Amino acid sequence: MKRFAQGSAAGMSTLLLWAAPLLIIAGLSAGFVTQRWNWLPLSLLSLGGIALLLWLIQQSRVSSGFWGRRSTQTSTNALLTVIAVIALLGIVNFLADRYTLEIDLTENRAFTLAPETRDVLQNLDQPVRVLVFDPNAASRDRLLLEQYRRQANGQFSFEFIDPQEQPALAKKYNVTQVGQVIVVAGKKTQRIDENLSESNLTPALIRVTSDRPIRAYFTTGHNELPLIGGAASLSEVAKLLEQRDVQLQPLNLLEKGKIPEDANVIVVAGPRQPFLRLEQDLLKEYLNRGGSLLLMLDVDVNAGLEDLLKNWGLTLDNRWVIDGSGVGQQVGLGPDTIIVSTYGNHPITQRFAQGPSVFPRAQAIRVDPVKDDNIVEIALSGPQTWAETEWKSGNLEFTEGVDTKGPLPIGVAITRQLSNNPPKEARLVVFGDSEFATDGVIAYQGINSDLFVNSVLWLGDRDQKALSIRPRETTNRRLQLNVTTSRWIEMISVFLLPLVGFGSAVFVWWRRR
Structure with a gap:
């Protein structure tokens, strides 16, 4: 015991x-x-x-x-x-x-938030909730939302909800199908109907936390590019702007007789008829009082804006820029379409790296800087391009002493300080092409849409928050095997390798015996 x-x-x-x-x-x-x-x-x-x-x-x-x-x-x-x-x-x-440490080894940084997204999250000044009405959401959605939460300094939260168990909540936000996402900040909400991704979640965050929208007025009456339509319209970039809380309005300067007081940006997109003197004066006056103007002007078109451009030290070259590198021809583009991969140091382009943009039938912009203006050539053609003098004849060959060799500026951004007390500045962005922002050209998967959207956002004084974010594309790395190869691999893995291992074991046993 x-x-x-x-x-x-x-x-x-x-x-x-x-x-x-x-x-x-x-x-x-x-x-x-x-x-x-x-x-x-x-x-x-x-x-x-x-x-x-x-x-x-x-x-x-x-x-x-x-x-x-x-x-x-x-x-x-x-x-x-x-x-x-x-x-x-x-x-x-x-x-x-x-304090989490993650290393993203994927080819296109698929699991790393874009710098634009991190800027938005770190500057959130109010709590934001994301309600995913899907109890069995994909693991990639959970991973993405967790990345957002870690970057938001306690201002971001998310919840997965079963609409069958909480029908009242689903009715409150008008949820009609499983998988819909609702972003809530205060009394403002934003719905995401497509698959959750960084390219649609970040704009939704901006929209629900924005204290004011940007109002962009697109001029009409000169056969400009339409906002809706087919390949020759601006419908895709218009959709991206609306996702970023940019309100798009038409503006006929002759009918209106003035530029609206609430206009943040005026866009002149590919006019085919000239602006009359009254309209020119309205645009000049708008810039002189601190406005923001985006001009997209095509070659051999008299838009009647030469005096306005001259006041800002710019002149349109009025010649096609030809690509002599042959890169565009390899992907089905003509020599009159240039691929731009060189950008100036500017908020519009500071995160583009070497991404390509496509400009069909573009003209160069000659720059004669005006004193104290801040001029940045935001898009430049490559060294193997030139401005072709005989472009109308179709003889697209470089002639020394006649044609102008590249690099040539295709896009220019200018900031002009009007006063220091109170601080006031005017902003002007000019592209020597309008087709680069159309649906048909954006289909080439370049960064054309980013270039246009970021230009409008910078002109609207939102360059630090709402820059465009493109969806990450996953490269298809699948290995396609024929029937014979598949059978050989199966035989080697199922029979030959185990047989080699077993034979080696028998041989070692025999030697030791």
């Missing part, structure tokens, strides 16, 4: 010895990770303290010289080692939860 009692005491002592540090570390970890010292971490700490106290009392009663024994010192060292290891694991887990 005495031996049985001693064995039971020893077992209880070992149990308390292990339970005490585990409970203490669990309580500390729960409190630090959740930052809530509620009943759970406090209960774990209390149980750990009680277990440690009971163990000490039991050891003291068993032996009066307990603390002087060598076994006690060894056990104490072991206990301290266990506590240190568990504490280290708790600290590592705490740091991993608070």
Whole structure:
């Protein structure tokens, strides 16, 4: 009986010895990770303290010289080692939860948020909730939303909701099908009907947190490019602008007789008839009082805006820029279509890197800087391009001394300081082509839409928040095998490799025998 009692005491002592540090570390970890010292971490700490106290009392009663024994010192060292290891694991887990480190090794950085998105998230000044009405959402959606949450400094949260279990909430936000996403900030909401992605979630965030929209007026009455229609329209870029809370309005200067006071940007997109003197004066006056104007002017078209451009130190070259590199021809483009991959250092283009944009039948812009103006050539043709003088004849060959060799500016952005107190400036962006923003050209998958959208947003004074974000395209890396190759791979993996392994084992056994 005495031996049985001693064995039971020893077992209880070992149990308390292990339970005490585990409970203490669990309580500390729960409190630090959740930052809530509620009943759970406090209960774990209390149980750990009680277990440690009971163990000490039991050891003291068993032996009066307990603390002087060598076994006690060894056990104490072991206990301290266990506590240190568990504490280290708790600290590592705490740091991993608070400060995550991710390395994106994918080819197109598919799991890395764009700098534009990080700027928007880090500047959120109000809480934003994302409600995904799909209880079984894809793991990529959860990963994307978790990335947003980590970048938003506590201002971003998300929730996956089953519309069948919460029909009242689904009715409140007019959810009609599973998979719809609602972005909520205060009283403003924005619906996302397509698959959740960075290219549609970030614009939705901007729209619900914006304190004011940009109003962009597109001039009419001169056979400009339409906002709706087919390949020759601006419908795709118009849709992108509307997603970024840009209100698009038509403006007939002759009928209106003035430029609306709420106009943030005026867009002149590919006019085919000249602006009359009254209209020219209205645009000049608009710029002189601190307005923003986007001009997209085609070659050999008299838009009647020469005087306005001259006041800003610009002249249209009125010759086609020809691509002599042959790169465009490899993808089915003619020599009169240039591929631009060189951009100036400007908020419109600062994140483009070397992405290509396509300009069909573009003209260069001659720049004679006006004093104190900040002029940036935001898009330049390559060194193997030239401005062709005989472009009308179809003889597209470079002639030394007659044609102008590239690089040539295709797009120019100018900022003019009008006054310092109060600060006031005018902004002008000019492209020597209008087709680059049409639906038919954007289909080439370049960054044409980014170039146009970012120009409008910069002119509307939103260059730091709402720059365009394109969806990430995943390269198809699938290996297509024919039937014969598939059978050989199957035979090698199922029969030959196991046979080689088994034969090697038999050979080693035989040699050792």
